[in-house]
Amino acid sequence: MNxxxxxxxxxxxxxxxGVDSSVALHLLAEKGFTPDCxxxxxxxxxxxxWDCNSxxxxxxxxxxxxxxGCKLEVVDCHKEYWDEVTGYTMKKVRSGFxxxxxxxxxxxxxxxxxxRKCGHIxxxxxxxEKCGHDYDLIATGHYAQTKxxxxxxxxxxxxxxxxxxxxxxxxxxxxQLQKAIFPIGHLEKHEVRSIAEREHLINARRKDSQGxxxxxxxxxxxxxxxxxxxxxxxxxxxxxxxxxxxxRGHWFHTIGQRKGLGLGGGPWFVVKKDTAENILFVSHxxxxxxxxxxxxxxxxxxxxxxTPETHTTPITFKIRHTPEFHRAHLExxxxxxxxxxxxxxxxxxxxxxxxxxxxxxxxxCFGSAEITL
Numbered sequence: 148m149n150x151x152x153x154x155x156x157x158x159x160x161x162x163x164x165g166v167d168s169s170v171a172l173h174l175l176a177e178k179g180f181t182p183d184c185x186x187x188x189x190x191x192x193x194x195x196x197w198d199c200n201s202x203x204x205x206x207x208x209x210x211x212x213x214x215x216g217c218k219l220e221v222v223d224c225h226k227e228y229w230d231e232v233t234g235y236t237m238k239k240v241r242s243g244f245x246x247x248x249x250x251x252x253x254x255x256x257x258x259x260x261x262x263r264k265c266g267h268i269x270x271x272x273x274x275x276e277k278c279g280h281d282y283d284l285i286a287t288g289h290y291a292q293t294k295x296x297x298x299x300x301x302x303x304x305x306x307x308x309x310x311x312x313x314x315x316x317x318x319x320x321x322x323q324l325q326k327a328i329f330p331i332g333h334l335e336k337h338e339v340r341s342i343a344e345r346e347h348l349i350n351a352r353r354k355d356s357q358g359x360x361x362x363x364x365x366x367x368x369x370x371x372x373x374x375x376x377x378x379x380x381x382x383x384x385x386x387x388x389x390x391x392x393x394x395r396g397h398w399f400h401t402i403g404q405r406k407g408l409g410l411g412g413g414p415w416f417v418v419k420k421d422t423a424e425n426i427l428f429v430s431h432x433x434x435x436x437x438x439x440x441x442x443x444x445x446x447x448x449x450x451x452x453x454t455p456e457t458h459t460t461p462i463t464f465k466i467r468h469t470p471e472f473h474r475a476h477l478e479x480x481x482x483x484x485x486x487x488x489x490x491x492x493x494x495x496x497x498x499x500x501x502x503x504x505x506x507x508x509x510x511x512c513f514g515s516a517e518i519t520l
Contacts, residue, residue: 158284165207397422402417
């Protein structure tokens with residue numbers, strides 16, 4: 148983020164009440180900018196007894212915005228979140244897939260969009276529809292960077308490999324990327340904390356949220372239980388066909404999962420699901436071959452800046468939010484599909500996961516696609 152890119156631009160900043168977006172505001176103010184701040188409200192309804200920090204979040208955001216002389220507006224995206232993001236998540240999970248609500252939250256809520264198709268306006272997001280369309284740039288507290296390379300704007304990784312959030316941003320639209328700025332993206336987490344403490348920000352030592360996007364401390368399994376309930380089913384050893392236990396619903400379990408199965412004589416890994424019969428198949432051992440893959444298919448390829456120039460391209464990728472990148476070759480095929488030939492065997496590759504694709508130096512993010520098995 149350079150000052151010249153921001154000059155004479157209308158800037159909106161999404162202020163969550165956390166330390167990251169607060170330091171993002173400080174850095175903008177330090178450069179002489181006074182963005183309009185927005186707190187996006189999407190937590191549970193007041194009569195729902197979920198552990199959500201929304202009131203405290205808003206209080207923190209109000210204090211920080213006031214300190215820098217910025218107006219703060221509350222944008223109610225509750226209905227859009229629960230219709231769009233929760234609807235997507237529950238549909239995928241019920242079908243046996245492993246979705247990522249945070250990825251779709253960025254695409255559908257934080258960075259909103261209108262898409263004109265067949266003469267109709269199709270809503271792909273909430274904030275831009277309500278407020279963001281009035282602004283040239285939308286700033287957030289994500290750990291990611293944007294860089295101009297050969298006249299094109301790219302989503303690029305953070306120098307902090309643990310906190311890097313490009314994988315959560317890899318489904319936003321190209322035009323959304325053009326509006327996005329990430330003021331803290333060049334910093335590591337400890338540097339952000341240091342700035343917050345130096346500036347005596349009210350939330351300098353506040354713990355990071357560990358829950359789902361915008362939902363504070365709400366546990367993911369509780370989120371699923373709230374909408375899908377429980378349903379007893381059998382756990383079967385893949386190799387022998389022997390029933391070795393029961394589970395409370397296949398949607399609580401993911402391919403590659405080892406912990407939380409409640410089975411004796413382990414370790415056991417979830418290696419397959421039969422969603423129609425509500426059956427989990429597991430394999431025994433610390434590293435069963437059935438838990439690993441080095442070749443898998445992806446579909447619905449989504450490119451942020453450009454499409455890779457050749458049909459076979461050396462890349463790096465990740466399928467979950469971890470610091471590690473895996474080396475591979477991407478082979479683009481017909482009708483929006485591709486094959487990933489990984490150099491290494493990868494644990495827990497599951498349908499519905501997003502495979503996030505980077506250049507071979509894991510600097511520029513090309514985009515992402517959904518895994519198909």
